Each structure stands twice: as C-alpha cells, then as structure tokens.
Amino acid sequence: SAVISQKPSRDICQRGTSLTIQCQVDSQVTMMFWYRQQPGQSLTLIATANQGSEATYESGFVIDKFPISRPNLTFSTLTVSNMSPEDSSIYLCSARTGSGNTIYFGEGSWLTVV
C-alpha cells in the first residue's frame, strides 16, 4: 500500500491567483495521477504525472492552466493557475504502486476561489 499526503488540505484563494498543491508518497510509485472532484460530482482525471517529462493531460485540461511537476518517484505538484470560482473543487493526488492493480488516494485539497 501507499500513504499519500497532500498539502494544503484546504485553502481559500483569491480570483486570479495561482496555488500549488503538493503530493508526497511514502514509497516509490510507478504512476501518479491528479484528479478533480467538483461539488457533488465524481472524480475526473486531470492528468498523469510523468517523472522527468511533461504530464499527459486528459481532454479538457491544459498545461497552461494546470502545470504539473514530478521530479522524482515520490513527489508531485499540481498548480491551479489564474483561478476563477469555477475552479473551486477538491483536487486529489493518487498513485499506483509497482505492478499492482490498486490506485491509492490522498485526502484531497479543498480549494475555494472567491
């Protein structure tokens, strides 16, 4: 298994600003992902964070808005840029260990944009 820590856990942000969310895993993992969960909805995959190269983004998400870094096998960041109230969501980091089938989640970062 993997223990995933995210910070900040919650934040209230001003419109037009950017915020970087950090994700730390307690063991080396093969794959890391970032999801968004808008109020009352399910999880939507934003991107796969690739170590040492550009993230792979899903349709509807772009690097300029959600730049992602993954400098090593245990750490990743997601930046939400130029925030608007529509970006108010839970942002979740997840990771897959080795060749296992299970993907584990952090507790999420709850962002409110005012």
Added chain:
Amino acid sequence: TQLLEQSPQFLSIQEGENLTVYCNSSSVFSSLQWYRQEPGEGPVLLVTVVTGGEVKKLKRLTFQFGDARKDSSLHITAAQPGDTGLYLCAGANNDMRFGAGTRLTVKP
C-alpha cells in the same frame, strides 16, 4: 459521457433493507475498484476485483466483477445508517476512470 455508467445515482432506503449498485461499461478493465467517500474526506478503497467472475465479500458488502471484466456490482445486505455515503466504482487500465457515483442514504 462517463466511461463507466453507475446506477442508481441516488438511493434512499430504510435501515435493514438490501440494495445493489451497478457499474457498467463497454470497455474491458484490468481491474475494477470500489470506493466509499464521506463528506470532507477523500475516497477510501473498499475492494479491488481483478478476475472475471470474481466475487469478494467484506462483511455485509458483496462485490462481483463481470465475466467479461466490463461491469461490476456492489450488494449491501441489511444496510445500516453507517453505510451512508458516496460509493464510486472505478475501472483501471493504465489509469483509473470513475463512474458518476451512487449517493446512498440509509435512514434509521
């Protein structure tokens, strides 16, 4: 359009009743996972099913993976108020895609 169709979306039942949640897709998955999420928390893994036809039991919860690995069901026997929450199915290949979720309310 959701890759995984989950139904029902909302379910409100009385304590002691049984219920089944369905998760269907046209895609084949290497594994399928069920999560439960409570307000203010991240999703918590309940089970991973890998083999077509596999059945797993977790106390009063029974999970089944379809023979073709495209669908799954979650059956809860004698539901309790503590079962209230958002239940999410997620199909995994290289990444993981989620269904829309089933919001279950169990009334005492």
